[in-house]
Amino acid sequence: GAGVSQSPRYKVAKRGQDVALRCDPISGHVSLFWYQQALGQGPEFLTYFQNEAQLDKSGLPSDRFFAERPEGSVSTLKIQRTQQEDSAVYLCASSSDVGAGYTFGSGTRLTVV
Template sequence: GAGVSQSPRYKVAKRGQDVALRCDPISGHVSLFWYQQALGQGPEFLTYFQNEAQLDKSGLPSDRFFAERPEGSVSTLKIQRTQQEDSAVYLCAASGSVTDTQYFGPGTRLTVL
């Protein structure tokens, strides 16, 4: 595709619900990143995939967060038993290498009530 797409754009969840956020990256971009952006802050790294391999998940804040990219293209970020502090914008980005530009999707704004 021409760009990175994410769905849903907005998600409201009740505390304790599970949510799944989808990222559809640019075709051919082997690297995929998830970031979390709290209100008024810069994005913070969550996890990184190269093709289907999750090479770095050091930024995931707890074991309630889980990400997968089974076929090396679409990725899903899952948050189990959501808490209010999970409310944020979740951004997905794709790139080719460390010097290549990361192209971001529009994000999913998650609000946990």
């Protein structure tokens, strides 16, 4: 596609519920990144894929967070047993190569109540 597409745009989850956030990167971009942005702060790195391989997941805050990109294109970020502190905007970015410019999607705003 022409840009990075994320869905849903907004998600309200009850505490303890599982959620799945989708990212559709720019066609042909091998690198895909997930970031978490809390209110009033800069985005924080969560995880990085090169094609289908998850090369860096050191930013995932707990084992409740899981990301996958099984065919090297669309990626899903799953959060199990959501907690209030998981409320944030989740941003996806793709890049044609490591160190090349990153293009971000519009994000998914997750609110846990």
